[in-house]
Amino acid sequence: MNLPEYSRKMRQVEVLGINLLRLITLLTAVPVIGIIVFILIRGLPAISWEFLTQMPRDGMRAGGILPAIIGTVYLTLGTAIFSVPLGVAAGIYLAEYASDNATTRLIRIAIINLAGIPSVVYGLFGLGLFVLFLRLGTSILAASLTLSIMTLPVIISTTEEALRSVPNAFRVVSTSLGGTRWQTTWRITLPQAMPGVITGIILGLERAAGETAPILFTGAAFFLPRLPASPMDATMALPYHIFVISTSVPGMPLQIQYGTVLVLLVFVLGMNLLATLIRNRARARRQW
Amino acid sequence: MKAQRAALNERIINSLIKLAGYSSIVFVGLILIFLVREGLPALNDVSLKDLFGSRWYPIEGYFGILPLISGSLLVTVGAILIAIPLGIGTAVFLSEFSPSWLRNLLKPIIEVLAGLPSVVLGFLGIQIVAPFFRRFLDLPTGLTAFTGAVLLALISLPTIVSIAEDALNTVPPAYRQGALALGATNWQTAWGVTVPAARSGLLTALMLGIGRSIGETMAVMMVTGNAPVLPSGLNALFLPARTMTATIASEMGEVATGSPHYHVLFFIGIILFLISLVVNLTASSLSLRSRKRAERLLS
Amino acid sequence: MQSKISVQNLSLTYSDGVESLHEINVEVIANAVNVFFGPAGGGKSSLLRAFNRLNDLADVRHLSGEIWFNGKNILEPDTDVIELRRKIGMVFSRPVPLPLTLWENVAYGLLLMGEKRKNRLDEAVEKALRLAALWDEVKDRLNDPASAISGGQQQRLCLARVLALEPEVILLDEPTSALDPVSTAKIEYSLLELKEQYTIVLVPHNVQQAARVADYAAFFLQGRLVEYGIGKQLFVSPKVKETEDYVTGRFG
Ligand SMILES: Nc1ncnc2c1ncn2[C@@H]1O[C@H](COP(=O)(O)OP(=O)(O)O)[C@@H](O)[C@H]1O
Ligand SMILES: [Mg+2]
Numbered sequence: 109m110n111l112p113e114y115s116r117k118m119r120q121v122e123v124l125g126i127n128l129l130r131l132i133t134l135l136t137a138v139p140v141i142g143i144i145v146f147i148l149i150r151g152l153p154a155i156s157w158e159f160l161t162q163m164p165r166d167g168m169r170a171g172g173i174l175p176a177i178i179g180t181v182y183l184t185l186g187t188a189i190f191s192v193p194l195g196v197a198a199g200i201y202l203a204e205y206a207s208d209n210a211t212t213r214l215i216r217i218a219i220i221n222l223a224g225i226p227s228v229v230y231g232l233f234g235l236g237l238f239v240l241f242l243r244l245g246t247s248i249l250a251a252s253l254t255l256s257i258m259t260l261p262v263i264i265s266t267t268e269e270a271l272r273s274v275p276n277a278f279r280v281v282s283t284s285l286g287g288t289r290w291q292t293t294w295r296i297t298l299p300q301a302m303p304g305v306i307t308g309i310i311l312g313l314e315r316a317a318g319e320t321a322p323i324l325f326t327g328a329a330f331f332l333p334r335l336p337a338s339p340m341d342a343t344m345a346l347p348y349h350i351f352v353i354s355t356s357v358p359g360m361p362l363q364i365q366y367g368t369v370l371v372l373l374v375f376v377l378g379m380n381l382l383a384t385l386i387r388n389r390a391r392a393r394r395q396w
Numbered sequence: 397m398k399a400q401r402a403a404l405n406e407r408i409i410n411s412l413i414k415l416a417g418y419s420s421i422v423f424v425g426l427i428l429i430f431l432v433r434e435g436l437p438a439l440n441d442v443s444l445k446d447l448f449g450s451r452w453y454p455i456e457g458y459f460g461i462l463p464l465i466s467g468s469l470l471v472t473v474g475a476i477l478i479a480i481p482l483g484i485g486t487a488v489f490l491s492e493f494s495p496s497w498l499r500n501l502l503k504p505i506i507e508v509l510a511g512l513p514s515v516v517l518g519f520l521g522i523q524i525v526a527p528f529f530r531r532f533l534d535l536p537t538g539l540t541a542f543t544g545a546v547l548l549a550l551i552s553l554p555t556i557v558s559i560a561e562d563a564l565n566t567v568p569p570a571y572r573q574g575a576l577a578l579g580a581t582n583w584q585t586a587w588g589v590t591v592p593a594a595r596s597g598l599l600t601a602l603m604l605g606i607g608r609s610i611g612e613t614m615a616v617m618m619v620t621g622n623a624p625v626l627p628s629g630l631n632a633l634f635l636p637a638r639t640m641t642a643t644i645a646s647e648m649g650e651v652a653t654g655s656p657h658y659h660v661l662f663f664i665g666i667i668l669f670l671i672s673l674v675v676n677l678t679a680s681s682l683s684l685r686s687r688k689r690a691e692r693l694l695s
Numbered sequence: 696m697q698s699k700i701s702v703q704n705l706s707l708t709y710s711d712g713v714e715s716l717h718e719i720n721v722e723v724i725a726n727a728v729n730v731f732f733g734p735a736g737g738g739k740s741s742l743l744r745a746f747n748r749l750n751d752l753a754d755v756r757h758l759s760g761e762i763w764f765n766g767k768n769i770l771e772p773d774t775d776v777i778e779l780r781r782k783i784g785m786v787f788s789r790p791v792p793l794p795l796t797l798w799e800n801v802a803y804g805l806l807l808m809g810e811k812r813k814n815r816l817d818e819a820v821e822k823a824l825r826l827a828a829l830w831d832e833v834k835d836r837l838n839d840p841a842s843a844i845s846g847g848q849q850q851r852l853c854l855a856r857v858l859a860l861e862p863e864v865i866l867l868d869e870p871t872s873a874l875d876p877v878s879t880a881k882i883e884y885s886l887l888e889l890k891e892q893y894t895i896v897l898v899p900h901n902v903q904q905a906a907r908v909a910d911y912a913a914f915f916l917q918g919r920l921v922e923y924g925i926g927k928q929l930f931v932s933p934k935v936k937e938t939e940d941y942v943t944g945r946f947g
Contacts, residue, residue: 122583126493132485133494136553137502140509143520194416201417205410211418217680218420224604224676225427225669226611228641232648232665236430240653257423264420277791284749285804285856286781290409295807300794311511318513321613321641325648347515347614354519355618362523369516380511384504395794395842398809 144377147370154367168331168357173368178335179248179343180317180375183327186252186339187316191259192309198260199267199305204279204293223261227321230258234326249339251327258322259312266308270301275396303390310383318376320347330356346372431669435662442656447663452624452638454647459660463624465667467541467637470627471616472609474545475552479605482549483556484598490557491564492586510554518618521547526619533634539621541637547615552605559604563597564590596682603679607672610641617642640664699725699864699894700746705760707741709753715741717918719760722911723864728886728895730909730926732902733941737915739898743866746896747783748776765863781808784857788869788900790849792841797833800841800852804860819859827855828885847878854885864894872900883908902942906930914938 162172206212234254244250274297282292298305320328329342330352336343350368353360438447442459449460486506490499525546526538567590575585591598621636624643644661651657700723707716716738723729723746731739744750745762748769761768769779781804793800801820802810810816820837824830829851833844841852850870857865867886871879886895886908899905905912909926914937922929922938933939940946 118581122581125583126489129485129489129493132482133489133502136482136486136509136557137505139550140505140512143512143516144508146524147516147520194419197413197416198419201413205413206417215417215420217677218424220676220680221424221673222420224607224611224672226613226641226672228613228644229427229431229611229665229668229672232434232644232662233427233430235648236434236662237426241430257427260420260423277787277789278793280749280752281787281791281793281853282803283752284747284780284785284787285807285860286777287803287807288406288777290406290413291807295803296793296795314511318511318515320513320515321645324645347513350515350519351614351618354522365519365523369519372513373516376511376513377508380508384507395840402809 144373147366147373150362150366151368151370151373154363155370159364159367160371163333164331168353169360169364173346173349173364173371175332175335175344176346176349176368177371179329179345180347180372182248182336182343183251183255183323183345184313184317186248187255187259188309188313190253190256191263191312191316194256195260195263195309195312196267196305198264199271199308200293200298202264203268203271204289204297219261219264222257223265225258227258227319228324230254230322231324231326233257234322239326245340246325246327246329246342247340248327248336248343251323251343252339254322254326255316255319258319259316262312262315263308266311267301267305270304270308271297273304274300300396303386307383307387310379310386314376314379314383317379318347318372320345320351323348346375428669431662431666435659435664435666438656438659438663441659447660450626452643454651454657454660457656459656461640461660461664461667463626464638464640464643464664466627467620467624468610468639468641470541470632470637471544471548471620471639472606474542474633475548475609476602476606478545478549479552479556479609480602483553483601483605484560486553486557487560487564487598487601488586488591491561492582492590506554506557509550510558514551514612514615515618517547517551518615521615521619535634537621537636539619539636540634541620541627542633544616544620544637544639545633547619548609548612551612551615552608555608556601556605559601560594560598563594563601566597567593600679600682603675603682607675607679610671610675611668613641613645617645622646640668644668696727697725698722699764700896701761701763702742703761703763705742705745705762706757707738707745707750707755708757710756712756715918716745719920721913721920721923723894723896724911725894726890726892727910728890728897728908728926730905730912731896731898731915732905732912733915733921734946736917738918739915740868742915743785743868743896743898745770746864746866747780747785748774749780749785751776781860782862783864783866784860784862785866785868786850786853786857786870788872790846790853790873792844792849792852795841796838797841797844797852798837801855801859803856820855823855823859824852826858826885826889827851828881829855845878847874847881850874850878850882851885854882858889862893864896865889867895867897869898869900871904879904902930902944906942914941916941 159172160177161174163174165171202215231254234250238244238250238253239246278296279292282296323345327342328348329344332342332344346368350372353365353368447459448462449458450462451458451460452463490502521543526543528538529535529540529543530538571589571593572585575589580588616639620638620642622638622642623636624638627637644664647657648661651661702719702721705716705719706714708714719742731742733739741750758770762770767774793803795803798820801823802816805816805819821830824833829848832848841849844852871882883904886897889895897908912926912929913923914921916937922933922935929938930942933942
């Protein structure tokens, strides 16, 4: 076999290989588009004003999904109340205050672990600490607290990363003008990092909004004939409702199932889109 | 006076920030404490031998968790076998061969996949994937470990792709240029130079993918058929199974607080916690080591 | 001739373990332009950052000696560093406007002090900008982002930002290294005016600049103070061989 022939063979193998990689990439990406288009097509017919604004009827086989929508909104907001201040402050600590020592490494390891703990284990933890030990009962409050801790690592990491991307020269200059660490953070680095921080917050809350396992035993209700009146009430929520109607309610009309999935998808992907928009806009505007 | 108040405010704020910084350690500690508090009593209720027995039938007092552990392993191994070629292949294509417009199009799509709630994927598993496999593979039911593995692969793909792609992107350009200058083709450079140079990052991707799979709950619970039986052979992949996560999720709602069943479910939680601890520590130590190595090379 | 800052036996080592300043003894003379010059890596910036304790931000492993300023050794741990930095201002080699408006940049130090009265702030901003010879060029666009003006203007903005705090000492670390000749001349001219009121420490970006503006000069080489004296004498008839080689352009 002479050399040109050999390299022609090699060429063919490589072209084949690259096409194989193309195919693999398509296999990864196409289902995503497929899923979204499919749910849109199957779910849209279910969407109506009544569907979004009425209580379920006939054992949830008719009527709307208002309590699930409201519940998910409550849970998302409740999660934000706890996780945003705590997560942003912790991100500030890591980016602006912490020195590189053993304690800081321990914090980082803790965050990595929080990020990896299975969501159902968060559910157990929430049940043990919030529902039973602190006697909050199965409630929006207990579920929000559970979701908050699950969301923390996302918010902390993105906040830290956003702060770290702010040029150090600003910190040095602010300090040289008599700025304390907090003043420098509050007036310069945090505002500059804000788009990144907000993006991280939204991505964290997006995850919380779509989670089922952590709220299963901490705040989710199978069915409630009325809207929750206080943070101490249990609540319906879109993700749990989808689980319920697709596994535990015989004779559930498919259209309602797809419609509910569509509503959750719009909720979650809408947040995702918002995060992307904020990030891109900030990138385009940045002066440094 | 004013300066004093400002200094006091500053001190308070700094303490709060420090406290927030330390909170992660506190939470990991609390999680461990409460899992142990509720889970360790399982050892009083059930002997260790019975606990690691092969029969899970709580109503009659059988709390053998081996079927659940093996169910989790079965589904996870299946998922990883599907996700590795897809995930690494996609990452290599995106970082080494894809034109940038295509990359800019595909990356957000994969991010969207990461954002899909697992209950949505579980729903589609019930509606579409399971019936498809039942007909295609001619099975009595489509709700099998294999269906779960397919969904899990989809769920862990975004993690694997994005971390693997990061790892490939951080390989210094000089490596590639060196290989290309010696006359290597893009293909040879990618597999002979870039991928090996990024291997610890790729391993991290793999570890976190595994972590994602073992911990996933809703999707597997909805599509694996919920049969806590010890797998007896390779064909177990195409039979119903039950993971640790699904067991907790489906049974915790019905147990009496403080009963043996309750404690055992928490005990399973401890096992899951420990697995995720090991997986994540391994992953982070892998990527930490690689960072140090790169520094030494650059200086 | 009165000493404003007195440095005694100052040694400094960063975490890389190399001694970046070795047993430095030098006086900074009040109401004069004190020039610290020498090749890169000599420790000039490190010394300047020691004066306003900005090295607190760096990874310093070892620091010994004393720096006396207004009757206090500022290296003592109980020093009020915030107060110190207001009295000893610093301009860096690259102009770094804060990501704020022009007005906010100049008022920044005063805002940090808690000054809220708009008329006081406006007065201070105008005064500082005039001193830095920038007022006429920017007075109509004070609410524009500071990044919108030219590099030379930005560096004068940085000077104005320091002046607004009415410091006692101004440290300038190669302030003209990124500037065109015209902007350089403007800054040098400002310095000659400013020394009537302020004490100035300048790290020049070349020997010519050092010779043009120095009242007192100190030559630094690899962390050591080689020679120190009255500017004119040191440049015309240096006593030490290394200084002579450097000012005549034989190395560096
Ligand atoms: N922040 C720092 N961390 C570690 N080493 C530094 C730092 N700043 C300066 N150095 C080192 O100290 C020595 C003196 O540097 P510098 O003070 O910047 O000198 P000059 O301003 O005369 O060029 C150099 O070897 C430099 O590498
Ligand atoms: Mg310097």
